[in-house]
Amino acid sequence: MHRILVGVDASPRAPQVIAAAVDLAQRLGAKLRLLRAVGLPAELPSNVWAMPPSQVIETFLSTARAELNDLAARVPPELLESATVQVGVPWDAICSSAREYDADLIVVGSHGYGLIDRIIGTTASRVVFHADRSVLVVRF
Numbered sequence: 001m002h003r004i005l006v007g008v009d010a011s012p013r014a015p016q017v018i019a020a021a022v023d024l025a026q027r028l029g030a031k032l033r034l035l036r037a038v039g040l041p042a043e044l045p046s047n048v049w050a051m052p053p054s055q056v057i058e059t060f061l062s063t064a065r066a067e068l069n070d071l072a073a074r075v076p077p078e079l080l081e082s083a084t085v086q087v088g089v090p091w092d093a094i095c096s097s098a099r100e101y102d103a104d105l106i107v108v109g110s111h112g113y114g115l116i117d118r119i120i121g122t123t124a125s126r127v128v129f130h131a132d133r134s135v136l137v138v139r140f
Helices: 014-028 046-050 053-072 090-101 115-120 123-130
Strands: 003-008 031-038 080-087 105-109 134-138
Touching: 003 014, 003 090, 014 031, 014 053, 014 105, 014 134, 031 053, 031 090, 053 080, 080 090, 090 105, 090 123, 105 123, 123 134
Parallel strands: 003 031, 003 105, 031 080, 105 134
Antiparallel strands: none
Protein backbone atom coordinates (compact mmCIF):
# COMPACT_ATOMS: atom_id res chain seq x y z
CA MET A 1 0.00 0.00 0.00
CA HIS A 2 1.64 3.21 -1.19
CA ARG A 3 -1.08 5.85 -1.67
CA ILE A 4 -3.81 6.78 0.78
CA LEU A 5 -6.53 9.32 0.01
CA VAL A 6 -7.90 10.97 3.15
CA GLY A 7 -11.31 12.63 2.83
CA VAL A 8 -11.85 15.25 5.52
CA ASP A 9 -14.47 17.82 6.36
CA ALA A 10 -14.73 20.81 8.69
CA SER A 11 -15.94 18.79 11.66
CA PRO A 12 -14.13 18.77 15.00
CA ARG A 13 -13.46 15.05 14.35
CA ALA A 14 -11.29 15.69 11.27
CA PRO A 15 -8.02 15.75 13.27
CA GLN A 16 -8.78 12.21 14.48
CA VAL A 17 -9.17 11.06 10.87
CA ILE A 18 -5.84 12.69 10.02
CA ALA A 19 -4.16 11.07 13.04
CA ALA A 20 -5.41 7.62 12.03
CA ALA A 21 -4.25 8.12 8.43
CA VAL A 22 -0.81 9.36 9.56
CA ASP A 23 -0.39 6.35 11.84
CA LEU A 24 -1.30 3.99 9.02
CA ALA A 25 0.96 5.76 6.50
CA GLN A 26 3.90 5.59 8.90
CA ARG A 27 3.37 1.87 9.45
CA LEU A 28 3.04 1.14 5.73
CA GLY A 29 5.52 3.63 4.30
CA ALA A 30 2.68 5.24 2.34
CA LYS A 31 2.02 8.79 1.17
CA LEU A 32 -1.13 10.76 1.97
CA ARG A 33 -3.26 12.95 -0.23
CA LEU A 34 -5.77 15.04 1.72
CA LEU A 35 -9.03 16.00 0.07
CA ARG A 36 -11.68 18.43 1.21
CA ALA A 37 -14.75 18.56 -1.03
CA VAL A 38 -16.93 21.63 -0.72
CA GLY A 39 -20.61 21.46 -1.56
CA LEU A 40 -22.86 24.47 -1.41
CA PRO A 41 -25.24 24.17 1.53
CA ALA A 42 -28.97 24.16 0.84
CA GLU A 43 -29.50 27.21 3.04
CA LEU A 44 -27.18 30.12 2.41
CA PRO A 45 -27.11 33.37 4.40
CA SER A 46 -29.16 36.07 2.69
CA ASN A 47 -26.12 38.32 2.11
CA VAL A 48 -24.60 35.61 -0.12
CA TRP A 49 -27.28 36.16 -2.75
CA ALA A 50 -25.91 39.65 -3.38
CA MET A 51 -22.52 38.23 -4.43
CA PRO A 52 -21.64 37.09 -7.92
CA PRO A 53 -21.71 33.26 -8.15
CA SER A 54 -17.95 33.00 -8.65
CA GLN A 55 -17.36 34.99 -5.47
CA VAL A 56 -19.69 32.73 -3.48
CA ILE A 57 -17.78 29.64 -4.61
CA GLU A 58 -14.39 31.26 -4.01
CA THR A 59 -15.47 32.26 -0.49
CA PHE A 60 -16.34 28.64 0.34
CA LEU A 61 -13.13 27.37 -1.27
CA SER A 62 -10.98 29.91 0.55
CA THR A 63 -12.41 28.88 3.91
CA ALA A 64 -11.97 25.20 3.08
CA ARG A 65 -8.36 25.76 1.97
CA ALA A 66 -7.51 27.47 5.25
CA GLU A 67 -9.09 24.62 7.24
CA LEU A 68 -7.34 21.99 5.15
CA ASN A 69 -3.98 23.75 5.54
CA ASP A 70 -4.45 23.62 9.32
CA LEU A 71 -5.11 19.87 9.09
CA ALA A 72 -2.21 19.33 6.69
CA ALA A 73 0.13 20.90 9.26
CA ARG A 74 -0.54 17.83 11.44
CA VAL A 75 0.94 15.53 8.80
CA PRO A 76 4.71 14.96 8.78
CA PRO A 77 6.04 16.56 5.58
CA GLU A 78 7.60 13.32 4.35
CA LEU A 79 4.15 11.67 4.33
CA LEU A 80 2.14 14.44 2.70
CA GLU A 81 1.95 14.23 -1.07
CA SER A 82 -0.73 16.92 -1.49
CA ALA A 83 -3.75 18.63 0.01
CA THR A 84 -6.56 19.56 -2.36
CA VAL A 85 -9.87 21.38 -2.11
CA GLN A 86 -12.50 21.00 -4.78
CA VAL A 87 -16.15 21.81 -5.32
CA GLY A 88 -18.41 18.80 -5.48
CA VAL A 89 -20.62 16.34 -3.68
CA PRO A 90 -18.24 14.99 -1.02
CA TRP A 91 -18.79 11.24 -1.51
CA ASP A 92 -18.51 11.53 -5.29
CA ALA A 93 -15.44 13.78 -5.11
CA ILE A 94 -13.73 11.31 -2.76
CA CYS A 95 -14.46 8.32 -4.99
CA SER A 96 -13.41 10.18 -8.16
CA SER A 97 -10.22 11.50 -6.57
CA ALA A 98 -9.31 8.03 -5.34
CA ARG A 99 -9.53 6.74 -8.92
CA GLU A 100 -7.56 9.68 -10.35
CA TYR A 101 -4.87 9.38 -7.65
CA ASP A 102 -4.88 5.59 -7.98
CA ALA A 103 -5.17 5.38 -4.20
CA ASP A 104 -4.71 1.99 -2.60
CA LEU A 105 -7.01 3.00 0.27
CA ILE A 106 -9.53 5.70 1.15
CA VAL A 107 -9.73 6.92 4.76
CA VAL A 108 -12.83 8.80 5.96
CA GLY A 109 -14.51 9.61 9.26
CA SER A 110 -17.46 7.50 10.36
CA HIS A 111 -20.31 9.98 10.23
CA GLY A 112 -21.63 13.45 10.66
CA TYR A 113 -24.26 14.32 13.17
CA GLY A 114 -26.34 16.79 11.21
CA LEU A 115 -30.00 16.31 10.37
CA ILE A 116 -29.26 15.85 6.69
CA ASP A 117 -26.91 12.93 7.51
CA ARG A 118 -29.73 11.20 9.35
CA ILE A 119 -32.13 11.67 6.46
CA ILE A 120 -30.06 10.80 3.37
CA GLY A 121 -27.11 8.92 4.86
CA THR A 122 -23.57 9.91 5.58
CA THR A 123 -20.71 10.66 3.27
CA ALA A 124 -18.84 7.68 4.75
CA SER A 125 -21.63 5.25 3.95
CA ARG A 126 -21.86 6.51 0.39
CA VAL A 127 -18.10 6.26 -0.09
CA VAL A 128 -18.15 2.68 1.20
CA PHE A 129 -21.01 1.81 -1.15
CA HIS A 130 -19.64 3.52 -4.28
CA ALA A 131 -15.84 3.20 -3.97
CA ASP A 132 -14.05 0.79 -6.23
CA ARG A 133 -11.28 0.25 -3.68
CA SER A 134 -10.90 -0.42 0.04
CA VAL A 135 -12.18 2.12 2.53
CA LEU A 136 -11.10 2.56 6.14
CA VAL A 137 -13.81 4.22 8.21
CA VAL A 138 -12.41 5.86 11.35
CA ARG A 139 -14.86 5.52 14.23
CA PHE A 140 -15.21 8.20 16.88
